[in-house]
Amino acid sequence: MKNSEIADVFDQLADVLEFKGEMVFKVNSYRKAARTLRDTSEDIAVVAAENRLANLPGIGKSTAEKIQEYLKTGKIKKYEEERKGLSDELISMLQIPGMGPKSLALIHSRLKIDTFAALEDAIHSGRLAELPGMGEKKGENILKGIQLLREASKRIPLGVALPIAEQVLDEVRKFKSVRRAELAGSLRRMRETIGDIDILASASDHKKAIEAFAALPQVKRVLAAGTTKASVIVQGNQQIDLRVVDEECFGAALQYFTGSKEHNIKLRDIAKGLGLKINEYGVFRGDKKVGGKEEKEIYEAIGLQWMPPEIREDRGEIEAAKEGSLPALVTSKQIKGDLHVHSNFSDGRATLEQLAEQAEALGYKYIAVTDHSQSLKIARGLTPERVEQKGKEIQKINSKLKSLKLLLGTELDILGDGGLDYPDKLLEKFDWVVASIHSGFKQPREKITRRITSAMENPFVDCIAHPTGRLIGQRSPYEVDVEELLAVAAKTGTAIEINANYDRLDLDDIWCKRAKELGVKLAIGTDAHHLDHMNMIRLGVAVARRGWLEATDILNTLPLKKLRQKR
DNA sequence: GCCGTTTTCGGCCCGACTGTTTTCAGTCG
Ligand SMILES: Nc1nc2c(ncn2[C@H]2C[C@H](O)[C@@H](COP(=O)(O)OP(=O)(O)OP(=O)(O)O)O2)c(=O)[nH]1
Ligand SMILES: [Mg+2]
Ligand SMILES: [Mg+2]
Ligand SMILES: [Zn+2]
Numbered sequence: 225m226k227n228s229e230i231a232d233v234f235d236q237l238a239d240v241l242e243f244k245g246e247m248v249f250k251v252n253s254y255r256k257a258a259r260t261l262r263d264t265s266e267d268i269a270v271v272a273a274e275n276r277l278a279n280l281p282g283i284g285k286s287t288a289e290k291i292q293e294y295l296k297t298g299k300i301k302k303y304e305e306e307r308k309g310l311s312d313e314l315i316s317m318l319q320i321p322g323m324g325p326k327s328l329a330l331i332h333s334r335l336k337i338d339t340f341a342a343l344e345d346a347i348h349s350g351r352l353a354e355l356p357g358m359g360e361k362k363g364e365n366i367l368k369g370i371q372l373l374r375e376a377s378k379r380i381p382l383g384v385a386l387p388i389a390e391q392v393l394d395e396v397r398k399f400k401s402v403r404r405a406e407l408a409g410s411l412r413r414m415r416e417t418i419g420d421i422d423i424l425a426s427a428s429d430h431k432k433a434i435e436a437f438a439a440l441p442q443v444k445r446v447l448a449a450g451t452t453k454a455s456v457i458v459q460g461n462q463q464i465d466l467r468v469v470d471e472e473c474f475g476a477a478l479q480y481f482t483g484s485k486e487h488n489i490k491l492r493d494i495a496k497g498l499g500l501k502i503n504e505y506g507v508f509r510g511d512k513k514v515g516g517k518e519e520k521e522i523y524e525a526i527g528l529q530w531m532p533p534e535i536r537e538d539r540g541e542i543e544a545a546k547e548g549s550l551p552a553l554v555t556s557k558q559i560k561g562d563l564h565v566h567s568n569f570s571d572g573r574a575t576l577e578q579l580a581e582q583a584e585a586l587g588y589k590y591i592a593v594t595d596h597s598q599s600l601k602i603a604r605g606l607t608p609e610r611v612e613q614k615g616k617e618i619q620k621i622n623s624k625l626k627s628l629k630l631l632l633g634t635e636l637d638i639l640g641d642g643g644l645d646y647p648d649k650l651l652e653k654f655d656w657v658v659a660s661i662h663s664g665f666k667q668p669r670e671k672i673t674r675r676i677t678s679a680m681e682n683p684f685v686d687c688i689a690h691p692t693g694r695l696i697g698q699r700s701p702y703e704v705d706v707e708e709l710l711a712v713a714a715k716t717g718t719a720i721e722i723n724a725n726y727d728r729l730d731l732d733d734i735w736c737k738r739a740k741e742l743g744v745k746l747a748i749g750t751d752a753h754h755l756d757h758m759n760m761i762r763l764g765v766a767v768a769r770r771g772w773l774e775a776t777d778i779l780n781t782l783p784l785k786k787l788r789q790k791r
Numbered sequence: 792g793c794c795g796t797t798t799t800c801g802g803c804c805c806g807a808c809t810g811t812t813t814t815c816a817g818t819c820g
Contacts, residue, residue: 282792
């Protein structure tokens with residue numbers, strides 16, 4: 225699938241055009257097109273073949289032609305032409321924090337600078353400071369920016385960022401000057417990766433709050449600090465932004481700071497059409513403030529229902545809010561069990577008893593203990609004899625449990641040739657079977673897709689675990705045709721997993737939305753190998769919510785009796 | 792470049808912080 229590949233080209237084209245001083249709206253339209261491509265689950269080649277490209281938001285005649293061109297030739301002539309004579313290194317200097325297209329263009333044209341080395345040289349020799357609008361400080365800041373860029377941590381997984389953020393949030397809440405504080409930005413929206421940590425606070429004394437924030441012990445550098453906001457870098461080279469407002473603006477500010485940017489822009493545009501203005505301080509008609517204490521007031525002022533942060537991505541939620549057709553998103557409370565955990569029968573650390581205890585603490589009615597199957601020897605996959613033994617132990621434990629049941633499960637290996645790792649005779653003994661791939665990740669699209677769909681056709685397979693195999697920031701998905709997987713799942717009634725491990729989150733939010741459209745049921749599993757991992761269920765729920773899923777789309781919301789009837 | 796019950800032309804979100812500025816442009820959120 226070339227969706228994200230083409231998106232990258234449009235983003236690159238936007239950078240080049242912006243560097244060359246192209247109209248900012250034109251540049252933005254390429255960025256919008258890039259975002260639409262990334263947000264589209266359907267294979268863009270299929271959309272193109274059916275001449276539906278221009279139906280996509282932000283893609284018109286010209287961009288559609290460029291997509292067609294790329295699909296045919298692997299290139300976009302416009303991009304190749306525009307970048308002629310500009311090195312990749314030059315354009316990449318736009319990544320330096322504080323270095324925008326205007327500065328870079330000036331530096332490039334006046335000082336003939338093409339490389340980081342030459343740029344640093346020009347700053348040290350004082351040549352940069354002589355340019356109009358430049359000075360000593362600008363040079364110093366660029367040097368610091370280069371340093372920051374070199375050290376910068378990439379986007380970090382949600383599950384890693386959350387505990388760090390929650391700790392900082394606690395500290396901010398302890399500031400004397402602070403009344404309320406909440407996480408905002410991509411964290412509040414529970415995006416799968418986080419660029420920075422955004423925190424909103426209301427304070428009696430803004431200045432005091434900002435000072436206390438900048439003085440936190442973990443702060444390594446203060447990037448900027450004014451009267452309403454500050455940005456700092458903490459240990460681990462993570463950026464934290466704090467925004468401070470008055471209590472009566474908290475709702476408006478939370479709406480603003482939660483984003484997404486694209487969601488905000490659309491809201492503000494609608495407000496404008498109604499003769500209103502939305503900013504982080506409230507909703508205004510002329511000079512008169514007509515709302516802003518509560519987040520809800522912002523939405524209602526422009527005729528929309530309030531909506532949960534997870535769906536604020538400009539993926540149709542604003543239109544749905546207008547029609548009053550927002551989904552009732554699944555909640556953590558509705559989750560009655562975890563459908564993918566490992567015990568020490570295979571490669572998990574916890575005993576069955578410990579798992580049961582943790583499950584009860586989480587208020588569950590059931591957990592599926594899905595240990596690996598026999599071929600997966602490195603993970604101590606279970607022989608049929610061990611399966612029988614495990615089944616007996618589960619029975620024994622279940623007889624002592626009151627509200628919880630352990631389900632005899634397996635994570636059944638789908639072998640390289642598409643065969644399954646246990647015979648049907650054994651499979652029928654399990655309460656819950658998740659099937660997944662642990663080898664042959666590099667197989668071509670058709671082969672690996674067929675491997676998984678043939679597993680789905682086995683009536684004893686309840687669910688396909690981590691269906692794309694991606695590891696966020698580490699490993700690309702298999703070449704698998706997810707659209708085809710979902711189509712087959714809809715037919716066979718097999719569930720697809722939302723693996724809640726923070727490195728996986730697989731299926732992702734965008735595919736979840738597509739799965740719902742096709743009537744496919746999802747099952748959330750933490751894939752826990754330690755007791756602690758079972759808490760990651762909240763990440764799985766977050767993915768489901770970001771994918772617009774409701775309780776009826778998620779098998780984990782079913783009581784045990786209903787879940788069994790599914791089989 | 793995209794888009795449209797106000798428009799097929801003329802808009803395209805709105806504000807904070809910094810540095811170099813004597814009134815604002817650039818960058819970022
Ligand atoms: N209205 C408006 N709001 C913006 C703009 N840029 C950012 N915001 C708001 C919405 C964002 O969610 C919020 C925080 O900005 P960030 O740059 O940290 O983005 P966000 O947290 O969404 O993603 P991230 O994971 O940090 O890359 O500020 C903008 O250009 N206009
Ligand atoms: Mg952020
Ligand atoms: Mg931020
Ligand atoms: Zn597993």
